[in-house]
Amino acid sequence: MWLHDIDPVALQLGPLQIHWYGLMYIIGFGAAWWLGVLRARKPGSDWSEQQVSDLIFWGAVGVIAGGRMGYVLFYHFDYFLQDPLWLFAVWEGGMSFHGGFLGVVMVLWLFARRHKKSFFALADFIAPLIPIGLGAGRLGNFIGGELWGRATDQTWGVIFPAAGDGLARHPSQLYQMLLEGVILFAALWWYSSKPRPAMAVSGLFVLLYGIFRIIVEFFREPDAHLGLVAFDWLSMGQLLSLPMLMLGSCLLWLAYRDKAQG
Template structure:
């Protein structure tokens, strides 16, 4: 068993204001995505000019934050929302959902694509390789914050999280996700998008791979205590929400290459 590297979730304080590592990870993710987007835009990759990248990041950030909060409330705590609708607006109490954030980003990119008069899927293909950077940083933030940990296990790299009331040795599933959803997904999408591909193909590959990685990691990630398992006594809410991504990503890939072959 490995020792959990106890890191204070609060990076530093400014008077009464506490700056958490999780928030810093979000900022690092947006900053890294911004830099990569600028590099790609200067090379003429995608529909965005360098001077349009700033707006792209702002739109994406708004989609992540608003969609992530709405998704967390509606997908995971809808009963609490019904009891206290104003809780939706109390974002400082924490709670974000990737699947909600993704829907928020889709809406934001649709608005952005109309603003710059570019095809929607041309914009999503440009953005898809940028997303894993933020995902990787976000999962590291989860690890530092001791949240979304894994199920109990006896593997040699299991960890006991100090905040765990049961003090069980668990999978460090946040690190699994940081590796798969961050590093591996970024490497594949960056390689795939480095060459001309049919429109929608990069977006489809992102959906397919993220959905698959998330579905697999959910087998070792602790289900939400207030939800448990949704379907057949083993499928979690995260797996249920990932299925449409897997199916939709595969459909986009098939459609993209079918259209490309028909044009050829």
């Protein structure tokens, strides 16, 4: 067992505090830009470095705006009904992957229209760039001692003081970092290294993320104010991930059906 006592503040300059979680966002977006530039420089790419920079910038806007809206609407809708302006209280924290995902989808649709590119050409290009940011964000959650796991008697259990009960818990943030960050990145980078039919890479991203998120939610403590939302085992994270299983499977099926017919 290990007592979590990591300082979530990476650097303090007078009244200004720079948290590790915020730095993880910078790492994630920086890694996405760097990997995108590498892909844009490959022979036959129809991407310019400026287009990659623009896409990452607007993708960051979609992640932050969509992530905040998703957190408020999916997890704290009662707060929103009482005070709609709480939506903009970003300093209080709170981000949702599923909201950020929808925000990025909207950005891709708008970007595709502006640059006269196929939506799925954009989605397939950006999908392998995302997992490093996801993994970095989960590491930031662990450093910050938030979104901890369920109680466990395993030797690698971690006591999170913020939980307030002294119980050793699964470091589910690190499980998510491994699945959503390391493994998802390796799978998508390898899969996209060879030509694939349109929709296949983005379909694989959606499918694998849905699978990984559903698995890790069995080890993650459900939100205290929501608990388990159905069947005494289904968490909100799992409920929001179920449509991703269907969508990812559908995109892969369509991709290879169209390839076979072509």
